[in-house]
Amino acid sequence: xxxxxxxxxxxxxxxxxxxxxxxxxxxxxxxxxxxxxxxxxxxxxxxxxxxxxxxxxxxxxxxxxxxxxxxxxxxxxxxxxxxxxxxxxxxxxxxxxxxxxxxxxxxxxxxxxxxxxxxxxxxxxxxxxxxxxxxxxxxxxxxxxxxxxxxxxxxxxxxxxxxxxxxxxxxxxxxxxxxxxxxxxxxxxxxxxxxxxxxxxxxxxxxxxxxxxxxxxxxxxxxxxxxxxxxxxxxxxxxxxxxxxxxxxxxxxxxxxxxxxxxxxxxxxxxxxxxxxxxxxxxxxxxxxxxxxxxxxxxxxxxxxxxxxxxxxxxxxxxxxxxxxxxxxxxxxxxxxxxxxxxxxxxxxxxxxxxxxxxxxxxxxxxxxxxxxxxxxxxxxxxxxxxxxxxxxxxxxxxxxxxxxxxxxxxxxxxxxxxxxxxxxxxxxxxxxxxxxxxxxxxxxxxxxxxxxxxxxxxxxxxxxxxxxxxxxxxxxxxxxxxxxxxxxxxxxxxxxxxxxxx
Amino acid sequence: xxxxxxxxxxxxxxxxxxxxxxxxxxxxxxxxxxxxxxxxxxxxxxxxxxxxxxxxxxxxxxxxxxxxxxxxxxxxxxxxxxxxxxxxxxxxxxxxxxxxxxxxxxxxxxxxxxx
Numbered sequence: 043x044x045x046x047x048x049x050x051x052x053x054x055x056x057x058x059x060x061x062x063x064x065x066x067x068x069x070x071x072x073x074x075x076x077x078x079x080x081x082x083x084x085x086x087x088x089x090x091x092x093x094x095x096x097x098x099x100x101x102x103x104x105x106x107x108x109x110x111x112x113x114x115x116x117x118x119x120x121x122x123x124x125x126x127x128x129x130x131x132x133x134x135x136x137x138x139x140x141x142x143x144x145x146x147x148x149x150x151x152x153x154x155x156x157x158x159x160x161x162x163x164x165x166x167x168x169x170x171x172x173x174x175x176x177x178x179x180x181x182x183x184x185x186x187x188x189x190x191x192x193x194x195x196x197x198x199x200x201x202x203x204x205x206x207x208x209x210x211x212x213x214x215x216x217x218x219x220x221x222x223x224x225x226x227x228x229x230x231x232x233x234x235x236x237x238x239x240x241x242x243x244x245x246x247x248x249x250x251x252x253x254x255x256x257x258x259x260x261x262x263x264x265x266x267x268x269x270x271x272x273x274x275x276x277x278x279x280x281x282x283x284x285x286x287x288x289x290x291x292x293x294x295x296x297x298x299x300x301x302x303x304x305x306x307x308x309x310x311x312x313x314x315x316x317x318x319x320x321x322x323x324x325x326x327x328x329x330x331x332x333x334x335x336x337x338x339x340x341x342x343x344x345x346x347x348x349x350x351x352x353x354x355x356x357x358x359x360x361x362x363x364x365x366x367x368x369x370x371x372x373x374x375x376x377x378x379x380x381x382x383x384x385x386x387x388x389x390x391x392x393x394x395x396x397x398x399x400x401x402x403x404x405x406x407x408x409x410x411x412x413x414x415x416x417x418x419x420x421x422x423x424x425x426x427x428x429x430x431x432x433x434x435x436x437x438x439x440x441x442x443x444x445x446x447x448x449x450x451x452x453x454x455x456x457x458x459x460x461x462x463x464x465x466x467x468x469x470x471x472x473x474x475x476x477x478x479x480x481x482x483x484x485x486x487x488x489x490x491x492x493x494x495x496x497x498x499x500x501x502x503x504x505x506x507x508x509x510x511x512x513x514x515x516x517x518x519x520x521x522x523x524x525x526x527x528x529x530x531x532x533x534x535x536x537x538x539x540x541x542x543x544x545x
Numbered sequence: 546x547x548x549x550x551x552x553x554x555x556x557x558x559x560x561x562x563x564x565x566x567x568x569x570x571x572x573x574x575x576x577x578x579x580x581x582x583x584x585x586x587x588x589x590x591x592x593x594x595x596x597x598x599x600x601x602x603x604x605x606x607x608x609x610x611x612x613x614x615x616x617x618x619x620x621x622x623x624x625x626x627x628x629x630x631x632x633x634x635x636x637x638x639x640x641x642x643x644x645x646x647x648x649x650x651x652x653x654x655x656x657x658x659x660x
Contacts, residue, residue: 172621179628186635190642198643199655202570205636209577210565212632216584216625223618224591273658 046092047101047114049085050124050163053078054131058156071152072139078156079135082163083128086121093121094525098539100169108541109233115169115540118526119369123166123296126376129508130288131159133380133501138281140497141387146191146279154191158184158285165293169540171219172229174297178215178261182208185290188282189274200274207270211260218253225250232540235305235533244308251306251313255298262294264354265324268347272331275346276339276396280387283339287346288380292372295353299368302357303530310360317358322449325351329459338386338396338471341463342379345422348456349375355453356437359444365527367436370520374421374429374512381418381505385411388498389471392486398467403476407486412472414499417506419468421513423461429512432520550590557583568652570640577636581629585622592618 057078064070093099099116102108116124134155142151161181168174190201223229225246226237238247256267263271271291275283298317306313328348335341353375356368386396388411393401405412421428424435434457441450476483484490512519529535557579564576595614602609644650 172624176624176628179632183632183635186632186639190639193642193646195646196658198639198646200658201639202573202643202652202655203658205639206565206573206577209632209636210580213577213580213584216581217587220584220588220591220618220621223588223621224593227592229617277658 044092044099044101044116046085046089047099047116047167050082050089050127051114051160051167053082053085054156054160054163058153058160061153061156062150065150068144068147071147075135075138075152075155076132079128079131079159082159083125083132086124086128089116090121090125092116093118094522097529098536100540109228109230112173113169113230113232113540114167115232115536116167117529117536117539118522119296119299119530120166122369122373122522122526123292124163126292126373127159127162127166127289129505130285130376130380131155133384133505134281134285134288136497137284137384137387137501140494141279141281141391143192143279149191151188151191154184154188155285158188158289162289162293166296169231170229171222171231171234171301175212175215175219178293179212181290181293182212185286188285189278191282192279194277197277200277203270204274207260207267211257214253214260215257218250218257221246221250221253230540231300231304232537236537236541238305238308241308247306248309248312251301251309252316254301254306255313255316258294258297258301259320260294261291262298262350262354263291263324263347264294264320264350265327265347268324268328268350271347272340272343275343276337280339280383280390284380284383284387287342287383288376291346291350292353292376295350295372298354299357299365299530303365304533304536307533314358314360317354318446318449321351321354321358322452323351324348324354325456326452329456329463332463333459333466336398336470338389338398338401338467339383341467342382342386345460345463346379348460349379349422351456352434352437352453355441355449359440359446361440361444362527362531363436363443364440365530366520366523367433367438367440369523369526370436371433373519373523374433374509377505377508377512378418378421378430381502381509382415382422384498384502384505385415385418388502391498393476393480394482394485395480398470400477400480401471402474402480404486405472406475407488412468414502414506415472416468417509419464421509423464424457425461427513429509429516429519431513432516436520436523547590547594550586550594554583554587554590557586570643570650570652570655573652574633574636574640578629578633581625581633585625585629588618588622588625 057074061071061074093116101114102111161177164177190197226234260267325348328344332341332344352371353368356364390396421430424430438450438453561576561579564572592615598613600613600616
């Protein structure tokens with residue numbers, strides 16, 4: 043019995059249930075939100091430490107032996123993702139104290155947030171492909187409700203696209219699970235991996251693998267399946283945007299990493315070449331889309347798409363160094379992207395708009411905030427010595443070693459264009475003078491005293507500190523990624539850990 | 546029987562996608578409902594259909610005597626139906642709210658957030 047394996051799911055589920063029980067008392071819900079996410083972070087660090095010590099943690103539900111029971115498995119990749127979930131959860135919970143409108147808090151914002159975190163954590167930890175589907179749905183349902191909380195016109199329009207494409211993706215996922223079960227007769231991922239290797243007709247397996255790729259590609263917002271993301275991510279209130287930006291698409295990326303290293307490695311030439319070009323086009327279309335935008339959160343949304351490309355590139359090259367780079371990139375990206383969204387929320391509060399044309403002059407009044415923006419922005423673009431530099435460096439080096447020169451060239455170009463977008467935001471929001479049609483400058487000048495002002499800055503400073511820490515202290519993070527990559531590229535280890543436990 | 550069911554699944558998928566490509570949001574949701582039913586039926590068909598052989602062991606034995614029906618797909622479908630029910634209930638409320646807020650059921654009019 044590994045308690046640490048269950049805690050990252052149990053804590054948010056319990057916190058969500060208790061928050062619903064305390065429906066009328068928003069004050070207690072707020073306290074629980076911060077406490078539970080802090081506990082989640084502590085539990086996730088515990089999980090990471092145990093996973094480093096033991097390699098794999100496996101828990102069988104109801105003590106049925108492994109292929110018959112649903113298993114929860116933690117390897118290095120899962121543990122790293124869980125830690126990131128804990129960090130983002132805590133940051134968002136604190137930020138929500140200040141940013142969430144009263145009406146949203148009254149209508150179940152905090153319970154939904156816990157439910158979302160439970161769904162994300164469950165997806166990272168489960169070792170059963172159907173159970174993965176169930177956790178996906180838990181996560182999706184919570185995200186639907188969070189996205190539409192408030193009920194404004196833009197939210198409804200964004201939500202229709204978001205809901206439709208995600209349900210479509212779920213239906214493909216479910217069909218693929220069904221076909222896979224019909225072919226190999228099991229749902230346990232380790233058992234599937236073992237049986238897939240012995241199937242005589244690899245053609246059918248490749249077809250199924252393509253269905254998984256399309257389904258997870260929609261969730262991860264890969265080219266050409268990303269359209270729902272820039273249509274919806276900028277519509278909810280900013281803490282929700284930041285939570286989605288940090289975690290949701292990365293669940294799709296995680297699922298791709300899981301199935302395309304463990305299960306579908308029978309025809310790497312075919313599947314991973316498709317992934318490679320999808321990755322290149324994802325990077326390129328995302329960054330070009332961002333270049334055309336003039337709304338703070340839409341620029342950032344398109345950048346999520348382009349960054350997803352780098353993570354997929356790591357998986358598609360399928361060399362040890364590339365996987366290390368991909369995992370490193372996921373770690374860096376989750377922290378940085380969430381932080382940028384949180385900062386866009388702060389400038390929104392100061393000047394009342396997300397449109398770059400209505401923003402300006404923040405550097406003059408708030409130089410510290412400008413600095414806090416620069417850290418994640420330059421990190422996203424890959425400027426040393428911040429975290430993004432090392433993440434990009436490893437991925438691009440892996441690309442050169444694998445002699446995929448065209449794709450590597452695209453990755454470098456995209457880095458440059460990312461810098462262009464970030465400089466655009468910097469120049470418009472922070473550097474230029476406040477436009478003359480903006481008259482309400484009291485907040486910008488700090489003349490309005492408000493409660494909970496600290497809650498805006500604590501998570502931003504914390505996440506920026508994480509970015510700088512990874513940048514200055516790359517070696518231990520690289521080693522974590524290296525351990526994860528080693529496990530991913532040797533699926534035999536995973537299979538033995540799950541199925542061998544009972545023998 | 547299985548080939549007949551395969552056609553049914555195929556027709557359901559085709560109808561679902563046709564409905565989803567229409568402009569009305571109501572038809573979009575009908576498409577989603579058909580799609581989830583098609584996926585459920587697909588699971589049922591691909592995992593093999595066995596008639597009149599419940600997966601119960603006679604008393605005193607610990608292995609089935611002949612071929613029995615696989616109970617797992619039914620559990621999967623049941624789970625998927627429950628999930629789809631919840632999600633689609635949400636989708637129905639969503640299109641109602643969207644219709645109220647936007648004032649039209651035409652998807653082509655709902656592209657403010659795309660540009």
